[in-house]
Amino acid sequence: MKKATSTVIAFVIMSAISAASAGALAAETGDAGGSNAVVNINTATAAELALLPGVGPSKAEAIVKYRAASPFKQVDQIMRVKGIGKKSFQSMKPYLTVEGPTTLKAKVKVSK
Numbered sequence: 001m002k003k004a005t006s007t008v009i010a011f012v013i014m015s016a017i018s019a020a021s022a023g024a025l026a027a028e029t030g031d032a033g034g035s036n037a038v039v040n041i042n043t044a045t046a047a048e049l050a051l052l053p054g055v056g057p058s059k060a061e062a063i064v065k066y067r068a069a070s071p072f073k074q075v076d077q078i079m080r081v082k083g084i085g086k087k088s089f090q091s092m093k094p095y096l097t098v099e100g101p102t103t104l105k106a107k108v109k110v111s112k
Contacts, residue, residue, distance in 0.1 A: 037104040038097040041078055042071050048102050052092045054109040059083050072098050 033059055041063060049060035059081070066081045075096040079089050091110045 023100055034065060038095055038100070038102065039104050040097050040102045041075065042067055042098055044102045048104070051104050051107050053108045054084075054088045054091055074098065
């Protein structure tokens with residue numbers, strides 16, 4: 001009985017540590033909003049666009065200006081914006097959408 005209790009306590013502690021680690025990783029990577037957090041590049045504000053990896057205020061404004069003339073039909077069309085190439089696109093691609101709401105709430109930090 002004592003061994004079973006110890007095993008259960010160890011399991012609970014390990015589960016708590018695992019959950020805390022997952023939360024820390026989400027905070028570190030800017031994954032606020034869940035693992036499917038995205039930015040709608042057609043409707044997001046410049047501030048929301050700046051949450052994307054590799055996007056600061058000036059690139060965010062360039063995206064807003066570009067889409068005013070030509071809304072995006074596919075996420076890869078963001079590479080038409082000056083300053084966003086294949087490498088930048090690859091790092092931000094998991095966080096991009098052209099439909100639905102923007103759910104990303106914190107800056108995404110990608111390791112180089």
